[in-house]
Amino acid sequence: MVEGERGRRGVAWPGVRGLAFVRGRRAGGVVMVVRPPVPHVAMRPLWRCRNCGREWPCQPAKLALLTEYRGDRMSLLIYLGTLMHEATNQLAQLHPEHPPTGMTERFLSWARARG
Numbered sequence: 604m605v606e607g608e609r610g611r612r613g614v615a616w617p618g619v620r621g622l623a624f625v626r627g628r629r630a631g632g633v634v635m636v637v638r639p640p641v642p643h644v645a646m647r648p649l650w651r652c653r654n655c656g657r658e659w660p661c662q663p664a665k666l667a668l669l670t671e672y673r674g675d676r677m678s679l680l681i682y683l684g685t686l687m688h689e690a691t692n693q694l695a696q697l698h699p700e701h702p703p704t705g706m707t708e709r710f711l712s713w714a715r716a717r718g
């Protein structure tokens with residue numbers, strides 16, 4: 604899965620889009636390298652977008668999901684339902700005094716087939 608791969612590569616660089624600082628081998632100093640763009644994926648357990656920092660799924664994430672699951676709306680809804688369950692639990696743990704609301708809107712409503 605994509606997330607595991609990201610984990611192996613190490614740190615995400617919040618707020619630094621496409622750029623990261625790494626230690627240069629020769630100079631021993633800090634150099635700037637171009638990284639592939641950060642995808643619009645959820646940052647657990649905050650459920651904010653790794654790229655744009657908005658509540659996930661952000662607009663680009665929705666678009667990507669709709670494209671990925673084009674022609675298989677049922678699988679998309681099942682997937683989103685699973686994520687919604689996970690997000691609800693994690694957010695409720697983070698903020699026990701303010702349990703998350705509007706999760707169905709946020710995770711499912713936009714993905715339902717129209718018409």
Ligand SMILES: [Zn+2]
Pocket residue numbers: 643644652653654655656657661662663664
């Ligand atoms: Zn985003």
